Amino acid sequence: MRLFVYHITHFAGCGCDITFLIMTDTESIYSIILAVMIIITVYILYSTWNGWTSNKRFPPGPRPLPLIGNLHILNLKKPYLTFIELSKTYGPVLSVQMGMNKSVVLVGYETVKDALVNYADAFAERAHVPIFEKIDNxxxxxxxxxxxxxxxxxxxxxxxxxxxxxxxxxxxxxxxxxxxxxxxxxxxxxxxxxxxxxxxxxxxxxxxxxxxxxxxxxxxxxxxxxxxxxxxxxxxxxxxxxxxxxxxxxxxxxxxxxxxxxxxxxxxxxxxxxxxxxxxxxxxxxxxxxxxxxxxxxxxxxxxxxxxxxxxxxxxxxxxxxxxxxxxxxxxxxxxxxxxxxxxxxxxxxxxxxxxxxxxxxxxxxxxxxxxxxxxxxxxxxxxxxxILPMVIPHEVTKDVDFKGYFISKGTRVIPLLTSVLxxxxxxxxxxxxxxxxxxxxxxxxxxxxxxxxxxxxxxxxxxxxxxxxxxxxxxxxxxxxxxxxxxxxxxxxxxxxxxxxxxxxxxxxxxxxxx
Structure with missing residues (x-):
């Protein structure tokens, strides 16, 4: 059985070294799969961490896990209840990550009104929600x-x-x-x-x-x-x-x-x-x-x-x-x-x-x-x-915007929490x-x-x-x-x-x- 040693330095710019073995006979396929999984995992971990920490002025929120983001803490039947609880810790402008997508949640009348009325143009776009994009394009x-x-x-x-x-x-x-x-x-x-x-x-x-x-x-x-x-x-x-x-x-x-x-x-x-x-x-x-x-x-x-x-x-x-x-x-x-x-x-x-x-x-x-x-x-x-609509259909910012002391980049999904207003x-x-x-x-x-x-x-x-x-x-x-x-x-x-x-x-x- 022949062994080849592969050494990857500074993969994807994350500053880490990865060394793994690939065997060229009957176990080679499994080794390659394992190596690919390691690479993907490291990349996801790095991307998640880097994406979450690179913008120091992005609204605060709970730290996400790889792949699932904050889904592990989310009430899937009534997510707005989770968002309201999180706002007690992170304030009326907070961030959550669902899967690999980051969203900004707006809580309370003053915050929602400020965004949708005073910053109407910046918050006017409709988010690209997959199920609606599929049926309406x-x-x-x-x-x-x-x-x-x-x-x-x-x-x-x-x-x-x-x-x-x-x-x-x-x-x-x-x-x-x-x-x-x-x-x-x-x-x-x-x-x-x-x-x-x-x-x-x-x-x-x-x-x-x-x-x-x-x-x-x-x-x-x-x-x-x-x-x-x-x-x-x-x-x-x-x-x-x-x-x-x-x-x-x-x-x-x-x-x-x-x-x-x-x-x-x-x-x-x-x-x-x-x-x-x-x-x-x-x-x-x-x-x-x-x-x-x-x-x-x-x-x-x-x-x-x-x-x-x-x-x-x-x-x-x-x-x-x-x-x-x-x-x-x-x-x-x-x-x-x-x-x-x-x-x-x-x-x-x-x-x-x-x-x-x-x-x-x-x-x-x-x-x-x-x-x-x-x-x-x-x-x-x-x-x-x-x-009846505790969370309106998500919005999306049309341009980079400074809002309530935070920086929200163009294309970020925004969830105005109407239940917190009512x-x-x-x-x-x-x-x-x-x-x-x-x-x-x-x-x-x-x-x-x-x-x-x-x-x-x-x-x-x-x-x-x-x-x-x-x-x-x-x-x-x-x-x-x-x-x-x-x-x-x-x-x-x-x-x-x-x-x-x-x-x-x-x-x-x-x-x-x-x-x-």
Whole structure:
């Protein structure tokens, strides 16, 4: 058996010597593998250490381990809880490493507001999250980048407004849809039911009307399938499988929940492509009935522009973005609202008393919120306490930036912790409990709170914020006007502890709705 001695000096600039033996007969393959593993390990250790210590002004944080970073200390179901604990040691601007990727976490109202508003341009980019990059390729509006994002955001906001966002026309559709929702709840005659899919269908019909030009029936099989796909994907986004994929995308070849996520998106995109064809056949630029029509008209107008952003990939992504954002967040907030009313029947009763005193049996509309300070405060507190997006979709800095005494280099991922804003002890009187007085003064008047940021802030503020506010008020007051909510007979107390995930959804719970 022959032995060769290999000596490597100052490997990768780390200043260390490595000597190993390679045997040239039957054990040679194993020796080579061992040698390669040693080299890779030394390189990773050096890279991790050097990357963590080279920038002395990078925000502080726990020291990472090779390959996994800080995953060993992270609560994968509720990572925001880990970040809040770490901020007690490292301050409101801290760093964590997930896998080989370093991120900066922003904690508390002052820090998050300073970054997203005062340094809006520097923190405006969307992070390149593997699962979103895979399905959208930087297209659409929620997960897009650079100039594509600017063009698509402008088109989306303009078109939403053209089709009624913030206007009486869309309010009338919400009022009409709330009538269908009331009929559905009333059909159970006070018996227990699960309201998840019903609320999804009702809320989604508002954005469906804008995107497709018509509402869909709750029992429509295609509609039910679309709602199921969107609902399941919202759940899958918070699964360990997707978390691992986002940290180690190379492991995407293995089975896991990310595979189910991709299958669902593929099926949803197939429906959308068929829908686009139908709209193209009946397209009339002088009679645009939906967002899809408006996009297709722009697409025709820019047909000869090789740099146009109005292509089918962007259209598909925009529609999926709006479907998901327009349904899941608002319906989840309404589910929280009903559960909280059950948990605190005295608050439910006070809302009902104010509704009866102010408008009686008149159909609620958005202008009534000015006359209903307590109800308005309760809705705001539902959004704050429900905290459905504790961590917004990560941002990315667009350039090197000095922030709060730290240096953050271009391309660094940034996680604004919205949950720390909505529960900031310096901004709310009762940050950790459900209490409408967080939005009421001593005289019972509604007061705004600058730390109320459920829709984010800055350049990436939710494009559908106005739409969501109208929906929440009209649907919530319409339901409380007509029903009193409670648990089924024999049921235990209401559980207000979210199971965790990307979306802070309430735990499953059947309810009873008694007509008033």
């Amino acid at each position: 930087g297209m659409g509006v929620l997960f897009s980048h650079g100039e594509n994002w600017k063009v698509m955001k402008q088109f989306t906001v303009t078109t939403l407004r053209a089709f009624g966002m913030g206007k009486r026309t869309i309010e009338e559709k919400m009022i009409e849809e709330s009538g269908y929702l009331i009929q559905q709840f009333d059909s159970f005659k006070g018996k227990p039911f699960d309201n998840t899919m019903i609320l999804n269908a009702s809320v989604a019909n508002i954005i469906v009307g804008i995107i497709l030009g018509h509402r869909m029936e709750y029992d429509d099989k295609i509609y039910q399938r679309l709602l199921y796909l969107l609902n399941e994907n919202a759940h899958l986004l918070g699964s360990p499988g997707v978390a691992v994929y986002n940290i180690f995308p190379v492991l995407g070849i293995l089975p896991g929940s990310h595979k189910a996520f991709f299958r669902n998106v593929k099926e949803l995109y197939e429906f959308l492509r068929n829908t686009f064809v139908k709209h193209m056949i009946h397209l009339d630029k002088d009679d645009q009935r939906s967002l899809i029509d408006a996009f297709l008209v722009r697409q025709k107008e820019e047909a000869n522009n090789p740099k146009t952003y109005f292509h089918n990939k962007n259209l598909t992504s925009i529609v999926r973005n709006l479907f998901a954002a327009g349904m899941v967040t608002t319906s989840t907030t309404l589910r929280w609202g009903i559960l909280i009313m059950i948990k605190y029947p005295e608050i439910q009763e006070k809302v009902q008393v104010e509704i009866a005193r102010t408008i009686g049996l008149t159909q609620p509309n958005y202008s009534h919120r000015e006359q209903m300070p307590y109800t308005n405060a309760v809705i705001h507190e539902i959004q704050r306490f429900g905290d 529960r900031d002890k310096t901004k709310f009187k009762y940050p950790d409990e459900f209490n409408p007085n967080n939005f009421l003064d001593s005289g019972g008047n509604f007061i705004k709170n600058e730390a109320f940021m459920p829709f984010g802030a800055g350049r990436r503020l939710c494009v559908g914020e106005t739409l969501a506010k109208m929906e929440l008020f009209i649907f919530f007051t319409s339901l409380l006007q007509r029903f009193t909510f409670c648990l089924p007979p024999g049921a235990d107390d209401v559980n207000l502890c979210a199971p965790g995930g990307f979306l802070n959804a309430p735990p499953p719970q059947t309810i009873c709705a008694s007509s008033r």
